[in-house]
Amino acid sequence: MRKSLIFIVSAMLIISSVLIMSCGDNGGTTVSADAPTIGVTIYRYDDNFMSFVRRNIESLISGNAHLIMNDSQNNQAQQNDQVDVMLNREAKALAINLVDPQAAQTIIDKAKAKDIPVIFFNKEASPQAMASYDKTWYVGTKSEESGDMQGQVVVNTWRANPSWDKNGDGVIQYVLIKGEPGHPDAEARTSHVTKYITENGIRVQRLEELNANWDTARAKDIVDAWMQKHGDKIEFIFSNNDSMALGALQSIQALGYNQGDNNKFIPIVGVDAIPDMLNEIKKGTIVGSVLNDALNQAKAVVDLALNVSTGKEPLEGTDWTLDEVKAVRVPYVPITIDNIEVAENTYK
Ligand code: GAL
Ligand code: CA
Secondary structure (H helix, E strand, O other): OHHHHHHHHHHHHHHHHHHHHOOHHHOOOOOOOOOOEEEEEEOOOOOHHHHHHHHHHHHHHOOOOEEEEEEOOOOHHHHHHHHHHHHHOOOOEEEEOOOOHHHHHHHHHHHHHOOOOEEEEOOOOOHHHHHOOOOEEEEEOOHHHHHHHHHHHHHHHHHHOHHHOOOOOOEEEEEEEEOOOOOHHHHHHHHHHHHHHHHOOOEEEEEEEEEOOOOHHHHHHHHHHHHHHHHHHOOEEEEOOHHHHHHHHHHHHOOOOOOOOOOOOOOEEOOEOOHHHHHHHHHOOOOEEEEOOHHHHHHHHHHHHHHHHOOOOOOOOOOOOOOOOOEEEOOOEEEOHHHHHHHHHOOO
16 A cells, blocks of 8 residues: 555656656746757847737747747847757757848858758848748738838828828928838838828928837937927827837927827827837827737747648648748738727737
8 A cells, every 4th residue: 555655656756757847948838748849039038029929929839849939139149159059959940030130041051051940030031041941931021011001090190180280381290210220120111101191192301210229218319309409390200110109209298298188299100009009099199000910920930830840831730821932921900099909909
């Protein structure tokens, strides 16, 4: 009797230690020992939007693969080292959010040498780099679409609010806060927002444009300076993303603007539709954004990575499609108070 009890207890201990061993990188969820290892990098953890993509990847992959997740801290050399380490740890697929889109070829060459598939996401590699390896895919968006949709929000809200044309000249005097220089999203959003507006019959005049690298604090400093210089002459603030739009909001709120009433108001639009931005849209302090779908982008990354890590075709068992450069494009959605629940649903 006693012997068999000892046997049962020790068997339980062995089983539980095996379970503990196999859950290492996966936050407590058990993964079978023969599940593939998938190596992921995020260009920097403190990027607001990317932190949502990362969390979605973690929860979707949980239980299906051993996950190695890296913060590349905005340093490409560091990311290159992380890729070496993941390949040495026998990762069966890599999902890479590049620091520098120009570095795609370096990563591809490393992976190709070991015949390991690579899925880039959020920062798009050049078509040449994509064509250099048959086991490379991209998950992201169509960057221009976000600029056009931001333009759509501007056109609709401007037409509905004639008082926003403070000098009454029929022209939008705007300032534009740009993301990282050379980032495909930043470039396309910047050119497409004004292209869309002018093609829809509203003239624009640029007062200022500067890079704030997606960052709230930097954007606040920049807008502080612009407000000093132009004040009420600014009729619209276009921001390449929400984090910077929120910095702009902090800046003008400190001067008594956008308190949620219609007294002193400068309209601001962003891109991403992250939860903090949705709260401001509800308060009436921000006019709109464009949903950058963190949930479905993460889902596509995980679907493709799980497939290719086990030797399957990338799209097997999924509804995703690939375009001519082997990219899955997750659609954007323009967001204002009228359809805010669309964005909220992706954050449930
Ligand atoms: C964009 C997003 C930005 C920032 C950037 C990082 O798609 O709108 O907020 O996260 O990606 O590459
Ligand atoms: Ca005007």
